[in-house]
Amino acid sequence: MLQKLYDWVDERVDITPMWRDLADHEVPEHVNPAHHFSAFIYCFGGLTFFITVIQILSGMFLTMYYVPDIVNAYESVKYLQNEVAYGQIVRGMHHWGASVVIVMMFLHTLRVFFTGSYKKPRELNWVVGVMIFGVMLGLGFTGYLLPWDMKAYFATAVGIEIASSVPLIGGMIETFLAGGDVLGAQTLARFFAIHVFFLPAALLALMGIHFILIRRQGISGPL
Template identity: 55%
Template sequence: MGRIYRFLDERLNLSPLIGAVADHPIPDHVNVFKSPSAFVYCFGGVSFLLIVLEVLTGMFLMLYYVPSPDHAYQSVNYIQNEVLFGNLVRGIHRVGASATVLMVFLHMLRVYFTGSYKNPRELNWIAGLVLFTAIMGFGFTGYLLPWDQKAYWATAVGVNVAASVPLVGDFLASVLRGGSEVGTLTLSRFFAIHVMFLPAFLIIFLAVHFFMLRRQGISRPL
């Protein structure tokens, strides 16, 4: 590994870049070895690890999932019962989705109660709100993909809730459904949003979030 790193470093000059990203001191108030309450500052990192886990398991699920009304349910059933470790991977993806929402919510609570959203970190707080909205979007769009009765009617209720938004509700519901009711276009749109649009959106705002965190440093308690 040392030879590989030296080979790449000689040609790409990686050391300054790695040092700029990784070589910075950890404040005492977020060091769990010096401050027992520092574990609350780990919620953001745990959230990111869960997101990575969701991406990896989702990639494997996409190898077998078929986003069409005729085959979606059967493909999920095949993953669950026939694919080697398919039940485990799908279980991790399903439980990890709920865990991600919970950890992001706890992370935002920590940011709020420690005053970390205040000057000069207002923009990072806004980026965090956008990321939380995207995480909720993953949960909403992914819920339909098994294409069973529970998923279908839960999505129908969710789309009706979107339709109740003043001024833009009808337009928003029409865009989500792809027509007058939940059907084939709804499934294809939710799949595209879940695996293409939201991941691209998430990567952009995670990069912005981490960039501002690196520039501004970790906040201190009030």
């Protein structure tokens, strides 16, 4: 059945050459765990991508139940946790995945730095990777407020206060994030929009560029 479906699509879209181009791409010997024990350090990028996919899928599920206003936000999270089938598991995956993806990305960044993989001709990809890191941190910061409990509220207040101390533009950043003089409905709405729409769009665009550059330049050589 699947083969017939594949043949039907392939006859109209000709996807076999594209699939073979991806599947037949050679992997350097120094990243093969069968030949080099140290090859495991090259897995951090793939693990980061895998966890990011989990974050996107679990986030889509959470969005179906979350209500982004200060009256119902906390109750919608509570309902998701206690009433929705597997809701607690999915939210737990999203909650802990937000921390794990930062750890994996940090380890990936260390690997790239200490193996010199940021050097010519991969300088642009290093810059793109740093931008992805910044977007991930932004996702973590904006997502923290969404449950709208006391811990999230005061942690976000501290974060915005820190952002306001940036020279010259600190005031504008504070106004943009808070949406007013105090944290309230406008703040939650902005954080939700940034977390669900703006930052994911930036993340997907940067990841696309990142993968294209990796494809063009290949994996860097051994240390």
